[in-house]
């Protein structure tokens with residue numbers, strides 16, 4: 027009986043069982059997911075995120091060689107991905123919809139990484155090259171490329187190359203370098219990384235990135251009890267810390283929304299539907315934290331943000347793609363969540 031086998035034998039058995047069923051695709055996914063995870067593993071079974079490889083900057087004056095221009099850059103995203111989601115929110119808040127077009131990849135990540143499809147809602151074929159996989163674009167930019175094929179990624183149609191694949195930098199560029207092109211004056215004047223709040227924004231970003239944004243991945247992809255315990259303990263200690271901050275101020279850096287909030291929001295909005303179950307981040311749910319839950323709804327309800335959130339892409343991507351942690355790729359039903367419930371956090375803003 028399966029239950030009596032040693033762990034490594036059980037894994038083989040699962041693979042055979044899946045092969046005997048009509049959905050042969052499961053075996054392919056199992057292999058992919060394992061390879062994917064191993065490429066991110068440290069020596070103690072801990073998840074180690076790789077640095078992004080393309081780090082050019084688009085500037086308003088073009089001094090970097092990449093001048094901010096209308097319809098010069100193309101943004102590639104997954105609606106499932108929290109890092110890519112940041113870029114869609116800032117693009118929206120800054121009114122850059124007509125300036126920076128984007129393409130959404132398939133929510134299912136297979137053995138060759140992200141692929142394009144026009145057969146699923148909100149996804150489309152690659153408009154620039156008709157590529158099948160995002161990796162093809164990375165090789166177009168650099169045939170010797172050896173890094174990961176990640177989203178978000180910004181393609182420069184003029185120089186025919188990748189500008190950047192680092193979300194934290196893309197959102198800074200969208201915030202400040204495209205101000206000549208924003209749809210409205212309010213959007214041009216909106217500064218999500220103002221000089222006087224930078225030190226505070228940088229400070230919170232630092233620990234929120236390690237403990238929360240990446241903390242959920244470190245918990246979910248841990249391959250040893252020790253690595254999981256460490257990551258998940260740190261994750262919830264930092265969520266408690268954020269809860270405390272948000273009991274005093276509406277946003278992380280005070281009364282004003284900043285890039286730090288966008289960066290945190292994209293993790294929080296995925297937390298209860300995916301990270302609690304799929305990544306075993308189940309000490310508490312976001313809805314158990316009054317301030318974090320109210321804050322998540324507050325950011326969600328900002329004009330334009332809700333339309334960047336796609337629960338179908340989010341829930342299906344993680345659970346169907348990571349078959350080494352969810353071998354049958356069954357997508358859980360997910361909690362009832364109403365992000366539109368009143369949050370009353372506007373009352374915290376000082377007059």
Ligand SMILES: N[C@@H](CCC(=O)N[C@@H](CS)C(=O)NCC(=O)O)C(=O)O
Nearest residue numbers: 107109174175176177178191192193
């Ligand atoms: N540091 C990058 C991380 C981006 C990232 O890891 N994206 C994931 C999707 S959530 C990805 O594309 N993974 C594909 C892979 O690692 O092969 C950023 O913030 O932009």
